[in-house]
Amino acid sequence: MIYDPAxxxxxxxxxxxxxxxxxxxxxLVSTCSPDGRTNLAPFSFFAGVGSNPMTLLFCPANDERGQEKDSLRNAKPVSEGGVGQFVVNIVPFSHAHQMAACAEPLPHGESEFDLSGFTPSPCEVVSPPRVAQCPVSYECITRQVIRTNPGQPAGGNIVIGEVVRVHVRDDLIDERHRIDQAKLDAIGRMGGPAAYCTTRERFEVPSGRAALGDTPASRPRPPA
Ligand SMILES: Cc1cc2nc3c(=O)[nH]c(=O)nc-3n(C[C@H](O)[C@H](O)[C@H](O)COP(=O)(O)O)c2cc1C
Known part of the structure; x- marks a missing residue:
């Protein structure tokens, strides 16, 4: 099948x-409103952008009325009426249910920290708190918001943030700054509203020509 999105x-x-x-x-993005009320919501349209400077992005779409979700209202730059700061928290499998609870559309100003039972913990540079239960958190200053369809339902928004602090739980990191993937036990989102995956089954493949060498991954698989 070939589809024309239009x-x-x-x-x-x-x-x-x-x-x-x-x-x-x-x-799992923590923000706070200009009057200091905390907010917490998950976003799977999320990626790293670059490491010089260290930047990442997440994409809070407009709601069904075309309005900005609280995370965007809070994280957008001060010049646009926001606080210009946010924290990205990485969720381990053990806290999948609490993370999903944070997608509850609470009225502006009511905190998903209270609803979910996640514990706010102060950051070093930014005013929103990080989530104490999350093993990795990135404190971010918002650099730019790109809006693909402002004011329209489901219109996309890209929030780009510069990372100013990285918190990693001590037992997860080695002296070469490598994060232990098994201990991190991060989860991902799949193709349905309630569908997730773990990161427990992993495999290694070298990059470039070396990927075509005799590795288990390059051997033809027997027919299923
Ligand atoms: C795992 C998960 C991932 C989500 N990813 C996104 C996303 O990438 N973009 C988005 O707009 N909403 C996403 N949502 C829905 C938001 O979390 C939800 O609309 C939330 O209420 C927004 O909160 P806020 O209004 O406090 O910003 C996701 C929900 C879940 C459970």
Missing amino acids: SLGQTDRYKLMIGGVVPRPIA
Whole structure:
């Protein structure tokens, strides 16, 4: 099948997006409003951008009325009425349910920290708290927001942040700054509203020509 997105409704375009772009990492984003109230929400349209400077992005879409979600209202730059700061927290398998609870659309100003039972912990540079239960957190200053369809339902928004502090639980990191993937036990989001995966089954492949050498991954698989 070949689809022209322009001939599909928004819901079907969304299904083709989340069904194929998998697995998606999850950013549990903490922000606070200009009057200091905390907010916490998960976003799987999330990626690293670069390491010089260290930057990452997450994408809070407009809600069904075309309005900005609280995370965007809070994280956008001060010049646009926000606080200009956010924290990305990485969620371990052990806290999948608490993370998913944070997607509850609470009224502006009510905190998902209270709803989920996650513990806020102060950051070093930014005012939103990090999540104490998350083994890795990135404190970010918002550099730019790109809006693909402002004011329209499901319009996309890209929030780009510069990482100013990285918190890693001591038992997860070695002296060469490598994060132990097994101990991190991160989860990802799959193609349905309630579908997730673990990162427990992993394999290694060298890059470039070496990938074509005699490795288990390069050997032909027997027919299923
Ligand atoms: C695992 C997971 C991933 C999500 N990813 C996104 C996303 O990438 N973009 C988005 O707009 N909403 C996403 N949502 C929905 C938001 O979390 C939800 O709309 C939330 O209420 C937004 O909170 P806020 O209004 O406090 O910002 C996701 C929900 C879950 C459970």
